[in-house]
Amino acid sequence: MTRKPTGPLRTGFTTGACATAATAAACGALVTGEWVSPVEIDLPRGQRVAFDLDETAAGEGWARAVVIKDAGDDPDVTHGAAIVATLRPGRAGAGVTFHAGDGVGKVTRPGLPVAVGEPAINPVPREMMTRAVQEIATRRGIPADFEIEIAVDGGRALAEKTWNPRLGILGGLSILGTTGIVRPFSCAAWIASIHRGVDVARAAGLTHVAGATGATSERVAQAHFDLPVHAMLDMGDFAGGLLKYLVRHPVDRLTIAGGFGKLTKLAQGAMDLHSARSQVDFEQLADWAEALGADRAEIAGCNTANQALGIVGLPLAQAVAGRARDVAQAVVAKAGVEVDILMINRAGDLVALAPAGGGRTA
Missing domain, CATH: 3.40.1050 (Beta-carbonic Anhydrase; Chain A)
Known part of the structure; x- marks a missing residue:
């Protein structure tokens, strides 16, 4: 159902910002054993913002956090979607690697800012997530070698309402955003x-x-x-x-x-x-x-x-x-x-x- 704002239009957060918040929370729990909510992250233009966690889970060698996307008053198909980050220790020296979980697409055609075969996680969200886990690793004095898997609940169905299929992004949504902020009705x-x-x-x-x-x-x-x-x-x-x-x-x-x-x-x-x-x-x-x-x-x-x-x-x-x-x-x-x-x-x-x-x- 279309949301009809009655007051001043609210800004929201991109899927990239939500994925970064979930990543930071899961990484923190993976290396310390403790969950922090709300979790704070830095956006590309310097704002520091906080996100509540909707769900958390952890086991031997993994931790998972969920952030619900709030797109503000923008008519975004991903408003209300659960953005899920699962963190695991990576291979020594491999740095940060990205994986597509259920509901996140993979790139199958050239011409996009991400290489063919890669998860459809755009460059700026990758940079945001990488920076977040590097900061945590630096504070703990450990290498920033992590596998980051991003998923979106219901993302396969939501992707059919977007350009992804014709762009050759198959299996789900893209993780997007250059500023972290969604401006309502900005076009x-x-x-x-x-x-x-x-x-x-x-x-x-x-x-x-x-x-x-x-x-x-x-x-x-x-x-x-x-x-x-x-x-x-x-x-x-x-x-x-x-x-x-x-x-x-x-x-x-x-x-x-x-x-x-x-x-x-x-x-x-x-x-x-x-x-x-x-x-x-x-x-x-x-x-x-x-x-x-x-x-x-x-x-x-x-x-x-x-x-x-x-x-x-x-x-x-x-x-x-x-x-x-x-x-x-x-x-x-x-x-x-x-x-x-x-x-x-x-x-x-x-x-x-x-x-x-x-x-x-x-």
């Missing part, structure tokens, strides 16, 4: 996922990727161009986030797929297509429709973009697709990326296609 996680999708596609040698505003437009674009799943980027409303990243990390060809309303906003220069952050300019849309023979006043008085489309029909769809293509192409032109636009209606039918190079074929 940063979504944009980061878009970036990782581009990285994976490039590493796989793909030359054509598609960014879609939703599941229906993605399905149509994938079928129309016969693209593999790892070419599909869940762009959502973040056209700018995708286009700007492609300037620095280009591919030969980008298809942007979506419905008439969102693509009208792109055609009018908006880079964030969310209804709360950009609106259709009906006066400008009326100008375009008038050039096609429509009654300008009628279009300017429309309540929705789709109402205007219903009045003018496919010529307006094609005109908007061409203008959206031109706007997007201007952003990535210097990187050599060719852009085309695929537009669908609410029934999921293809209504316009503006190919790269300026042609306008319905």
Whole structure:
């Protein structure tokens, strides 16, 4: 169920921060035989924060701690998940090694910040956990040789709600976070996922990727161009986030797929297509429709973009697709990326296609 905040939005903690807290607690118990709760850790930007332990267990040569993730008021699929760290002594001189427990995925495709075959535990959380156990080892005067296994209860099912399967992270979730803090509704996680999708596609040698505003437009674009799943980027409303990243990390060809309303906003220069952050300019849309023979006043008085489309029909769809293509192409032109636009209606039918190079074929 979606949580609906009624007061100021709360920040939360990343899976990486929760895993570090559980790791620090389990390591402390492994070397001292004593549990400390709450356990304190340092975040990458210097904050020192405390976490309560939900469960603890220990046996001969191992200790395990559980921290429940609190994502604050961010709509995060991992909110409330149990992040589990199990610590064991490692081989002498091996340092800190990481292992994927149940619910944490493994990397199977290149292009991610973690090597193929490794647990999907990102570099910053690895650094945080390594630093935490090194500090404990230093205080006890022992080598920091530990095996760290991270698990997430229910992580396999939760991962199906994320980008992990198409990024080639199989078997569970990723342990993420660069600051340790989750900013509610910051959109940063979504944009980061878009970036990782581009990285994976490039590493796989793909030359054509598609960014879609939703599941229906993605399905149509994938079928129309016969693209593999790892070419599909869940762009959502973040056209700018995708286009700007492609300037620095280009591919030969980008298809942007979506419905008439969102693509009208792109055609009018908006880079964030969310209804709360950009609106259709009906006066400008009326100008375009008038050039096609429509009654300008009628279009300017429309309540929705789709109402205007219903009045003018496919010529307006094609005109908007061409203008959206031109706007997007201007952003990535210097990187050599060719852009085309695929537009669908609410029934999921293809209504316009503006190919790269300026042609306008319905």
